[in-house]
Amino acid sequence: MQTYLRLENVVKQFGQFTALQQISLSIKQGEFVCFLGPSGCGKTTLLRSIAGLEPVTSGCIFQAGVETTHLPPEKRDFGIVFQSYALFPNLSVRDNIAIGLQNKGFTNIECINLVDKWLEIVGLLSEANKYPNKLSGGQQQRVALARALALSPGLLLLDEPLSALDAKVRSHLREEICQLQRKLGITTVMVTHDQEEALAMADRIVVMNNGVIEQIGTPQEIYEKPASRFVADFVGTTNFISVSMINQHLMRIGEDLLTVPEQLQDLAISGCIVDLAIRPESLYFCEKGKETISVNIEFIEFQGAYCQVECKLWGDLSAHSIYVNVPIREARKLNLMVQQTRYLAMDITHINAYPSEKIMLKSVVAT
Ligand SMILES: Nc1ncnc2c1ncn2[C@@H]1O[C@H](COP(=O)(O)OP(=O)(O)O)[C@@H](O)[C@H]1O
Numbered sequence: 346m347q348t349y350l351r352l353e354n355v356v357k358q359f360g361q362f363t364a365l366q367q368i369s370l371s372i373k374q375g376e377f378v379c380f381l382g383p384s385g386c387g388k389t390t391l392l393r394s395i396a397g398l399e400p401v402t403s404g405c406i407f408q409a410g411v412e413t414t415h416l417p418p419e420k421r422d423f424g425i426v427f428q429s430y431a432l433f434p435n436l437s438v439r440d441n442i443a444i445g446l447q448n449k450g451f452t453n454i455e456c457i458n459l460v461d462k463w464l465e466i467v468g469l470l471s472e473a474n475k476y477p478n479k480l481s482g483g484q485q486q487r488v489a490l491a492r493a494l495a496l497s498p499g500l501l502l503l504d505e506p507l508s509a510l511d512a513k514v515r516s517h518l519r520e521e522i523c524q525l526q527r528k529l530g531i532t533t534v535m536v537t538h539d540q541e542e543a544l545a546m547a548d549r550i551v552v553m554n555n556g557v558i559e560q561i562g563t564p565q566e567i568y569e570k571p572a573s574r575f576v577a578d579f580v581g582t583t584n585f586i587s588v589s590m591i592n593q594h595l596m597r598i599g600e601d602l603l604t605v606p607e608q609l610q611d612l613a614i615s616g617c618i619v620d621l622a623i624r625p626e627s628l629y630f631c632e633k634g635k636e637t638i639s640v641n642i643e644f645i646e647f648q649g650a651y652c653q654v655e656c657k658l659w660g661d662l663s664a665h666s667i668y669v670n671v672p673i674r675e676a677r678k679l680n681l682m683v684q685q686t687r688y689l690a691m692d693i694t695h696i697n698a699y700p701s702e703k704i705m706l707k708s709v710v711a712t
Pocket residue numbers: 359362364382383384385386387388389390391
């Protein structure tokens with residue numbers, strides 16, 4: 346697939362404050378990309394820069410092979426949807442969509458046909474003459490989507506379009522947006538702080554933190570191979586377990602000695618401390634064995650389909666808690682109880698490792 350949108354070393358400063366630092370990325374024709382990161386990391390600023398709503402301080406933006414860096418928004422080819430619907434309250438649903446078409450010089454009959462087409466696509470033809478305040482949040486957001494798409498832009502920009510909606514409506518509209526995007530094949534960038542949303546919807550995710558890109562990858566790559574500790578922590582739940590490397594083949598976790606997984610042997614420098622990153626679903630309770638970790642159960646929380654079991658490394662109460670998700674049927678068999686000592690095995694193919702936070706803290710103190 347061809348590159349549709351390309352950013353090269355985009356920097357955005359607000360006075361002394363740098364909101365975006367040297368952002369470079371390419372988005373392919375028809376791709377659905379999510380900008381994901383905590384509040385304030387620069388997602389909206391980046392989206393607005395692409396739209397020309399925010400002039401960039403330096404760097405270049407290319408869309409469909411043309412440099413757009415200094416073009417005003419009205420000269421760029423995009424439709425945009427914001428979190429806060431942003432419909433005209435004094436116009437009917439129909440006119441909210443028609444007004445943009447009229448401004449672009451479409452005739453009345455063309456407007457009527459296009460408005461009807463898009464209202465039908467978003468399932469709101471029967472609401473055409475209502476005013477926005479008579480619609481639910483989900484319906485208003487569908488109108489905003491129809492309005493953004495009515496001019497058949499080459500690029501759809503969505504800034505937290507689902508964040509203001511309640512859970513049921515959100516997951517429903519999430520599916521609708523995905524299906525519509527695939528059907529239209531429109532290149533789409535969506536901003537979200539919700540990792541679940543990004544994992545579910547995106548072809549690729551751009552994880553951001555403090556104005557920089559931490560990782561770009563498919564949802565699976567981001568989840569299974571987080572490029573940094575930040576990504577491992579921000580996307581999904583991760584247990585960080587401190588281990589000391591004895592040698593290339595042996596590591597100590599709490600009181601136990603275990604084999605160093607193959608993918609971590611490069612990190613296994615004797616005497617070095619690293620943090621293993623393991624997802625709750627990659628740990629399971631078993632009989633004590635050669636490759637098990639002894640833990641003390643601190644807390645068990647019933648979560649419906651599974652129990653979330655909070656443990657501490659045996660004999661190390663100061664260590665971070667380790668969370669294990671045990672499917673409910675399994676939990677009944679295991680008869681887990683608080684304060685028991687139990688044994689955990691790891692799915693070693695799903696372990697990542699990062700420099701220890703303890704060491705990083707020490708070096709901060711030292712300087
Ligand atoms: N117009 C502005 N003037 C000054 N600072 C701004 C402005 N817009 C955004 N910022 C700052 O830039 C950073 C990134 O903001 P934003 O892109 O809105 O983050 P996000 O969408 O990821 O929550 C924040 O620290 C915010 O306070």
